Amino acid sequence: MSPGLTVVGVGPGDPDLLTVAAVRSIETADVIACPVTQIGASSMAATIAHRWISSHQTVMPLLFPMVEEDAPRRQAWHAAADALAEAIASGQSVVLLCEGDASLFATSSYVLLAMQQRHPACRWRVIPGITSFSAAAAAMGWPLALQQDQLLVTPCPSKEVELDALLDRAEQDRSVLVLLKLGRRWQWVKPRLEVRGILERALFAERVGWPDQELAPAADVPAVERPYFSLLLVRQSWPSVLP
Template identity: 70%
Template sequence: MGVGPGDPDLLTLAAVGAIEAADLIACPVARSGAESMAAAIAARWMRPHQRIIPLLFPMVDAAEPRRLAWHQAADTLAAEVATGQRVVLLCEGDASLFATGSYVLLALQQRHPDCPCRVIPGITAVSAAAAAANWPLALQQDQLLMRPCPEREDQLSQALDHAAGQARVLALLKLGRRWLWVRQVLERRQLLESSLFAERVGWPDQTLRPAQDVPGGVRPYFSLLLIRQSWPEVLP
């Protein structure tokens, strides 16, 4: 289930109901002993009698450690469900969009096809950032493309060229270390002023400002960029 990007007030009623009714709450962590950001978001509705278990999902490029983590998580959750436990797996943002929960769902469907599953959606960081900044995401015949930030300048330039020709708004996720050169590309194209930079959306230290006001350098993993290159002809 998705718990949104950070602000507990953005959890849906369905998510709150599922948390309160759960016997066991599974929380993703990137390394052993680390705090779960998803659990921190949902903490307001977690109860002392509930079992809380961390599930390790290493942030590595190698395929096998990730597959092993998804399989182990699916096996753990299915075993608990088989005993009659009401189980929820918390996911930041939306459970179906670039989410750990999607991989676990696929593993459950493959390894435990009889295990009942329900996906509860959550508000994405992209939607939350646009709303907080009063920034319309898509209008009329606009297209909206959400994707991880490209790894190279030429890939970003190509994406911007295609977007300009298709009235396509770009939402680039996981800027992190790429922001240094991404900013340079936007500056050359005179897109800094019209682009929205967002960082740690929904958290107390949230950043929302025009990209031109954000200096170059390494930014946190949870940072994103909204880029609009044109507006529809018919506007108020």
């Protein structure tokens, strides 16, 4: 690979879900950059891609703290962009690994924006990855969208009134709803779905693609706090023409 940045989506967890383009980029890069949430921590993205990372490659952990404040996050994006640009300026090809898809709710999107702003001369490209919700739907044989269905993908709201408004909108627009980052909200989301009479129309997925993944009807999952990487698929109606 020639000097430049390639942002690679490595999918939700199963290494077999990486694309051919992703594997080729990882194998031929000089530097593998990977996100970590704290110094010394392992990288989930690097764990997914580890079979294609060799000992002759330089692994560059990039720190992205899991905080809500703006300043630390912006500082981390700028620091990552500068570190990547320095490696590229030295003549190296760099891959930045990203869990899931590199353009969907991804830290790498912020890094790429910072790179474009701070180092506009750097060459870059983005390789998409399989999303957790598409992998979950495929594993359960559940169509995300059919005929005139719409698909609405969003982080789970933090308040019941916001969830109700979202469900009302999805019902009116005939949208299949994907709620990401369910986590601790599942404690009140499940009872709310039950009150609305749509709990039986939802599927729950957690840590998709990892050995301990959980895929189940939402009604079968206890209303307790769940890991950050959990999601819900909600279909309130089906098309009128079906097999």
